[in-house]
Amino acid sequence: MESRNELFFSADTEELKKGCRENDKEMKCLICGETYEKGEIFPFEGRYFDAGKRMKLHLEKEHGSMLHFLLNSGLAGVSEIQSAILAAMAEGLSDKEIAARQQIAQSTVRNHRFKLREKERQARVFLAIMELMKESVPTEENDPGEKLCEPHRTASMVDDRYVITEEERTQILGTFFDENGHLKEIPAREKRKVVILRKIAENFKPGTKYTETEVNRILKRINDDFPYIRRLMIEYGFLDRTSDCSSYWIKE
Incomplete structure (x- = not known):
């Protein structure tokens, strides 16, 4: 059976955005493993919902938005100030408003926005490289002993x-x-x-x-x-x- 940690780290980008893994039979939360079978109706706060809606309610109530969870997971590879700026950007705040909230200069906010945009581009290229490597040299499958353990999702700092x-x-x-x-x-x-x-x-x-x-x-x-x-x-x-x-x- 796939553990919650394996479930989370094996998820693709779309699954991470949704917060769950879905197949023909069920929907499973990537964070805690909560599962809802399709075709069933689930009670929640006096009302009844199908699997899809119940999963959305579960994610909102138990984990907040996926953006919030991922930013606070420690796995994004961004600094604390960059995480705060990303959260503020998601709220639609301007550079001036972000600077006021974080008590930093607007130029500093702009600098971080530039670095984050570059990080996004580099991440896409790096992901493509890793996918190509897995296709051409599946070393971990040839030598299971060399397979790396995934860090726990709540690690305070991955190093x-x-x-x-x-x-x-x-x-x-x-x-x-x-x-x-x-x-x-x-x-x-x-x-x-x-x-x-x-x-x-x-x-x-x-x-x-x-x-x-x-x-x-x-x-x-x-x-x-x-x-x-x-x-x-x-x-x-x-x-x-x-x-x-x-x-x-x-x-x-």
């Missing part, structure tokens, strides 16, 4: 820490976890931390809110240094929490 092959991931998990799922030690290397934290995140259910006590109880079963692991889970973009730490949840 060299996330360059991990499936073979490396298997070796790291086998080294640091015992047969009972207990973490023998917290690795010092960043790449290894990413792997073990992603594994630990599987102990939390998407859409469920946890108190700090409940989070600690789950993490303590894995390793005694649960406060440090909890901090790492937040730092690396696996867990999120309210400002008063009264509620925690797995980021999606």
Whole structure:
């Protein structure tokens, strides 16, 4: 079965814009995996909708617009200020209005708009290059061990820490976890931390809110240094929490 992460990263441009994958039988949310079968009617807030409309309502209520989600996913490769400018552009704001909102000069806004336009052109060319490479040299299929793991969608920053092959991931998990799922030690290397934290995140259910006590109880079963692991889970973009730490949840 295709995981939510695989579903998201295997989506084409049109699917990412829509926020879902559609076939003859169903529609599936790329973000959380919520599925609606075609031909069925679904209740929502006292009314009933077909699969297509229900998926649109789901995306709006649970995830906001796809533009908002993608801009805040950390996967677009844009800076924080560029993300804010793109969001403002989507609202139809002028350079002057954007500059006032961000407290920067209009010339700075124009400069970022130019860079973003160039980035768009480069992205189209790079995508074509990668597609051509896959067609001519399917190296990952020839050597499954060299297949790269996709970074989790909520990674706070995607960098060299996330360059991990499936073979490396298997070796790291086998080294640091015992047969009972207990973490023998917290690795010092960043790449290894990413792997073990992603594994630990599987102990939390998407859409469920946890108190700090409940989070600690789950993490303590894995390793005694649960406060440090909890901090790492937040730092690396696996867990999120309210400002008063009264509620925690797995980021999606």
